[in-house]
Amino acid sequence: MEKKIITVSREFGSGGHSIGEAVAQRMGVPFYDNQLITEVARHSGLSEEFIRDNEEYASHANSFLYQLAMSAAGTYGYPSVYQKLYDAQTHVIQELADKGPCVIVGRCADFILRERPDCLHVFIHADMAHRSAHVLERYGATDKPVEQRLRDKDNRRRNYYRFYTDREWGVCANYHLALDSGLLGIDRCVELILLAAEPGQ
Amino acid sequence: MEKKIITVSREFGSGGHSIGEAVAQRMGVPFYDNQLITEVARHSGLSEEFIRDNEEYASHANSFLYQLAMSAAGTYGYPSVYQKLYDAQTHVIQELADKGPCVIVGRCADFILRERPDCLHVFIHADMAHRSAHVLERYGATDKPVEQRLRDKDNRRRNYYRFYTDREWGVCANYHLALDSGLLGIDRCVELILLAAEPGQ
Numbered sequence: 001m002e003k004k005i006i007t008v009s010r011e012f013g014s015g016g017h018s019i020g021e022a023v024a025q026r027m028g029v030p031f032y033d034n035q036l037i038t039e040v041a042r043h044s045g046l047s048e049e050f051i052r053d054n055e056e057y058a059s060h061a062n063s064f065l066y067q068l069a070m071s072a073a074g075t076y077g078y079p080s081v082y083q084k085l086y087d088a089q090t091h092v093i094q095e096l097a098d099k100g101p102c103v104i105v106g107r108c109a110d111f112i113l114r115e116r117p118d119c120l121h122v123f124i125h126a127d128m129a130h131r132s133a134h135v136l137e138r139y140g141a142t143d144k145p146v147e148q149r150l151r152d153k154d155n156r157r158r159n160y161y162r163f164y165t166d167r168e169w170g171v172c173a174n175y176h177l178a179l180d181s182g183l184l185g186i187d188r189c190v191e192l193i194l195l196a197a198e199p200g201q
Numbered sequence: 202m203e204k205k206i207i208t209v210s211r212e213f214g215s216g217g218h219s220i221g222e223a224v225a226q227r228m229g230v231p232f233y234d235n236q237l238i239t240e241v242a243r244h245s246g247l248s249e250e251f252i253r254d255n256e257e258y259a260s261h262a263n264s265f266l267y268q269l270a271m272s273a274a275g276t277y278g279y280p281s282v283y284q285k286l287y288d289a290q291t292h293v294i295q296e297l298a299d300k301g302p303c304v305i306v307g308r309c310a311d312f313i314l315r316e317r318p319d320c321l322h323v324f325i326h327a328d329m330a331h332r333s334a335h336v337l338e339r340y341g342a343t344d345k346p347v348e349q350r351l352r353d354k355d356n357r358r359r360n361y362y363r364f365y366t367d368r369e370w371g372v373c374a375n376y377h378l379a380l381d382s383g384l385l386g387i388d389r390c391v392e393l394i395l396l397a398a399e400p401g402q
Contacts, residue, residue, distance in 0.1 A: 120384075123373050172324050172371045177393075178379035183321075184397060192378075192393055196385060 130182030
């Protein structure tokens with residue numbers, strides 16, 4: 001079956017955004033990464049700023065206060081604001097997938113769309129050296145060492161993924177295709193995804 | 202750089218052997234899977250039967266008796282028979298890689314050859330349904346339910362890999378390319394590996 005919906009999960013600095021964008025362009029289908037924030041804001045009533053700060057990052061999920069808030073919210077029968085954000089993301093991602101072929105980056109889309117047979121779930125990763133160079137080129141240096149920035153962001157994405165999916169981020173079994181963009185290069189990754197998504201199975 | 206040496210790690214029943222064999226045939230290079238047993242026997246003096254029963258399976262690695270034997274062996278300054286087997290495998294795999302382009306299946310080859318820049322490290326996996334069907338077709342049914350057989354063999358390979366490499370088996374970061382052969386199919390996996398191995402980076 002042709003894989004019309006491509007989800008791209010990625011380590012920070014691995015080039016997953018650029019790879020997803022190029023795949024969408026080559027397939028002639030919409031590309032959703034930061035564009036999702038506007039959609040989720042519209043659906044949830046939450047501010048774009050709050051969504052930007054909290055989507056994909058579950059630092060809250062590990063905190064005692066969050067657990068307490070979740071528990072209190074559950075007791076009184078209403079979802080926490082974080083759960084509301086995740087539910088809105090889920091709704092928007094399912095709606096976009098129903099609308100037609102597209103490429104969706106991050107936000108547990110691989111998990112949210114796991115039952116659809118027309119999806120190809122991709123994971124992009126790379127070693128520290130490649131990712132550091134990429135991040136410095138794209139976002140510049142900060143006071144925090146670049147390797148620490150990479151580790152922090154990956155840990156937050158990992159926690160978020162684990163919290164909402166009960167699965168492990170970056171484990172081969174969760175993806176149909178996992179690519180080392182440091183070794184393979186951005187262009188080759190794009191070609192590999194297009195080949196994997198072709199009809200034939 | 203052209204990737205002339207392909208290592209294939211695989212879940213039991215995922216078709217990794219057939220995929221590796223087809224890649225080797227298409228590249229016109231030697232294919233090493235069970236053939237390695239003869240080489241390791243020649244190098245180590247261990248019997249082929251012992252090697253077949255113990256390579257890739259570290260049930261011993263978790264046992265108290267093994268730990269005791271390792272410790273005693275260390276005390277008296279000689280390696281245990283299991284360590285001797287692993288060392289012989291390491292030697293043979295490095296020697297084969299030095300000889301020229303090839304495809305090597307299993308046996309921690311991805312870890313043993315991790316420093317070589319001319320390698321492509323591949324992991325093949327699939328869901329239970331595909332793997333069960335494959336194993337029943339290839340090896341037939343036994344008294345033990347096929348899903349249990351799959352889980353047992355994967356666990357043994359996972360333990361072995363963890364014991365000797367200190368890394369986690371089946372984690373994307375350890376491989377350049379990870380493929381779900383259940384979704385992609387054997388032929389498509391072969392094409393993807395060949396494309397990934399082409400020169401260009």
